[in-house]
Amino acid sequence: xxxxxxxxxxxxxxxxxxxxxxxxxxxxxxxxxxxxxxxxxxxxxxxxxxxxxxxxxxxxxxxxxxxxxxxxxxxxxxxxxxxxxxxxxxxxxxxxxxxxxxxxxxxxxxxxxxxxxxxxxxxxxxxxxxxxxxxxxxx
Amino acid sequence: xxxxxxxxxxxxxxxxxxxxxxxxxxxxxxxxxxxxxxxxxxxxxxxxxxxxxxxxxxxxxxxxxxxxxxxxxxxxxxxxxxxxxxxxxxxxxxxxxxxxxxxxxxxxxxxxxxxxxxxxxxxxxxxxxxxxxxxxxxx
DNA sequence: CAGCATCCTTTGCGATACTG
DNA sequence: CAGTATCGCAAAGGATGCTG
Numbered sequence: 648x649x650x651x652x653x654x655x656x657x658x659x660x661x662x663x664x665x666x667x668x669x670x671x672x673x674x675x676x677x678x679x680x681x682x683x684x685x686x687x688x689x690x691x692x693x694x695x696x697x698x699x700x701x702x703x704x705x706x707x708x709x710x711x712x713x714x715x716x717x718x719x720x721x722x723x724x725x726x727x728x729x730x731x732x733x734x735x736x737x738x739x740x741x742x743x744x745x746x747x748x749x750x751x752x753x754x755x756x757x758x759x760x761x762x763x764x765x766x767x768x769x770x771x772x773x774x775x776x777x778x779x780x781x782x783x784x785x786x
Numbered sequence: 787x788x789x790x791x792x793x794x795x796x797x798x799x800x801x802x803x804x805x806x807x808x809x810x811x812x813x814x815x816x817x818x819x820x821x822x823x824x825x826x827x828x829x830x831x832x833x834x835x836x837x838x839x840x841x842x843x844x845x846x847x848x849x850x851x852x853x854x855x856x857x858x859x860x861x862x863x864x865x866x867x868x869x870x871x872x873x874x875x876x877x878x879x880x881x882x883x884x885x886x887x888x889x890x891x892x893x894x895x896x897x898x899x900x901x902x903x904x905x906x907x908x909x910x911x912x913x914x915x916x917x918x919x920x921x922x923x924x925x
Numbered sequence: 926c927a928g929c930a931t932c933c934t935t936t937g938c939g940a941t942a943c944t945g
Numbered sequence: 946c947a948g949t950a951t952c953g954c955a956a957a958g959g960a961t962g963c964t965g
Contacts, residue, residue, distance in 0.1 A: 672829075672832055672900070675903050675904055675907075676828045676829050678907070679900065680823065682903075683823075684819065684823035685937080686819070689815045689819065690815050693811055693815065701946085701947090702946075702948075713940075714947080714948070715940090716937090716938065716939075718949085719938090725917065726917040728909060728916075728917075729913075734947095738945095739947080740947055740948080742946080749906060749909055753902060753906075756898045756901075757899070760898070760899065761811070761815065761818065762895075763891065763892060763895040764814050764818045764821075765814055767891065768814075768817070770867060771866050771888070774865065774866055774867025774868075775865055775866060778864065778865040779865075798928090798929075824958090841927050841928080842927075845927095852958075852959055852960070853927080854928095854930095854958080855957090855959080857927080857929080878927080879965085
């Protein structure tokens with residue numbers, strides 16, 4: 648368990664996600680998803696976008712997250728070079744998390760999507776209602 | 787199983803994803819993830835970005851996808867108003883899928899992320915190598 | 926061709942208890 | 946405070962077989 652060869656389910660062992668062979672769009676999207684398409688990464692990035700946080704601060708701000716998933720998410724982001732982890736050798740321990748330049752660049756791209764979502768929420772809701780109505784009434 | 791009340795695991799029954807109560811960023815991100823953060827949605831949207839496709843064409847172009855997941859993904863996107871599904875009453879059957887205007891708008895936002903990913907692949911790969919090296923050599 | 930239904934495996938995640 | 950280790954469940958997704 649000391650090296651990366653052994654697969655561990657829960658320990659802080661961040662395996663190489665979908666190392667994609669060919670250089671297709673499919674690959675890039677898979678890459679993107681591996682990095683962001685989990686339950687918490689985007690949210691953590693967004694929060695860190697407004698400034699450095701300690702572990703517990705993040706935990707409080709999200710609070711539906713378990714410490715396990717917060718740790719896992721942060722390690723994942725750290726590994727990808729999106730956030731920095733700074734440990735202060737004090738008691739009680741203090742660890743700060745912040746976005747890197749790379750992470751801030753990604754945040755910008757993410758904001759584009761968030762903005763789009765915000766702008767088109769109603770249209771999507773309407774589409775859903777229409778779809779559901781259509782298939783429950785007749786077919 | 788005829789209406790939407792019964793939860794079915796595999797049938798084409800697209801339940802309301804995370805209907806979020808409060809109107810926070812957290813909510814919007816959850817919404818965004820519910821729509822895009824599965825294994826195939828982004829890829830399908832990208833493909834349809836270059837033109838209408840039939841079911842089988844999509845299946846061929848992705849080909850690691852199962853028909854089940856392709857169907858599920860398309861229904862999901864259709865329900866959200868991102869793609870249209872056009873059935874031609876011919877034998878053998880023919881069904882065309884295409885992006886809606888809404889879907890094309892989303893595609894633009896997605897392209898931003900894909901572009902970012904493409905531009906920073908190397909940095910991320912380097913960050914990973916560094917991280918892994920650091921933690922396997924000393925700590 | 927374009928699905929639907931069923932079974933089964935895998936993965937993600939939460940809950941909980943423990944530690945430097 | 947900031948984690949780590951283990952357990953267990955639920956949801957996602959794959960494989961296969963059947964149908965109009």
